[in-house]
Amino acid sequence: MKGLSRLLLLTGLLAFQISFGQDSEPELSLEQGTIDSQFEFIFKNAGNYRADGKRYEVVRANNLEKLRNNVKDSMNAARTKAAQLNATIAGHESTITSLNQKLEETTKSLASVTEEKDSMSFIGIQVSKGTYNFILWTIILALLLMLLLFIYRFRRSNYLTQEAKANLAELETEYEDHRRRALEREQRISRQLQDEINKYKKSK
Known part of the structure; x- marks a missing residue:
């Protein structure tokens, strides 16, 4: 009886683990996912057979055409992103x-104010030295605050520019990587197809 209970417990745990593993794996499809996952879908859904001790993969033409269109769409999206x-x-x-x-x-305004700081006339009105100095330092502080604001905005813009350039470089690298892999796989499939054609011609 204990052996049967242990067997049932192990069976339940195994079924749970298989179910959990299936839920955690992403579903492969040509309708969504990365280009790599779509290539994985092509490979998993390809038929295969052995001839002359070699293994061959057979890919559906409509799947290959769909993958090619997806790669073209990804390339167009990458170009659009690069333009943006x-x-x-x-x-x-x-x-x-x-x-x-x-x-x-x-800076020119600050220099102009500094040159005229000894003047006691303000907008054509004679003012006391204390009032004049108060107004003058208020203007200088306001200009300095504006200068700091402009410096901050300048650095922020420079940071955003560098970030955009880095994103563009990363996007171009990813695009080139996908294009290279797609070309290599397409060449491999073309060679396999040519080998099959040559075998067929020889068998005739």
């Missing part, structure tokens, strides 16, 4: 140029 990143970079560069111009204007 280039546009973002151009926008950041324009912002940086504008900020540089504003920074130069602010």
Whole structure:
């Protein structure tokens, strides 16, 4: 009786483990997932046979055509993303140029205020030295705050530009990697197909 209980317990645990393992594995499909997973789907769903001691894989033509279209779509999406990143970079560069111009204007304004700081006339009105100094330092502090704001925005724009360039480089690397793998697999399949054609011709 104990042996039967242990057998049932082991069977239940094994069934649970198999069920859990199946749930955790991602479902392969040509309709979704990465290009690598779609290639995995092609390989798993390919037929195979042995001839002359060699193993051959047979891939459905419609699956291969679907995979090729998916690769083309991925390439087009990568090109679109690259164009968007280039546009973002151009926008950041324009912002940086504008900020540089504003920074130069602010520096000139600060120099102009410094040159006129000894004057007791403010907008054509004579004011006391204390009031004049208060107004002057208020303007200088405001300009310094603007300068700090422009520097922050400049650095932020530069960071975003570098990040966009890094994302573009990563995207280009991933695209080249996918393209190389797809080309290698397509060449391998073409060679296998040519070998089959040659065998068929020889058998005639």
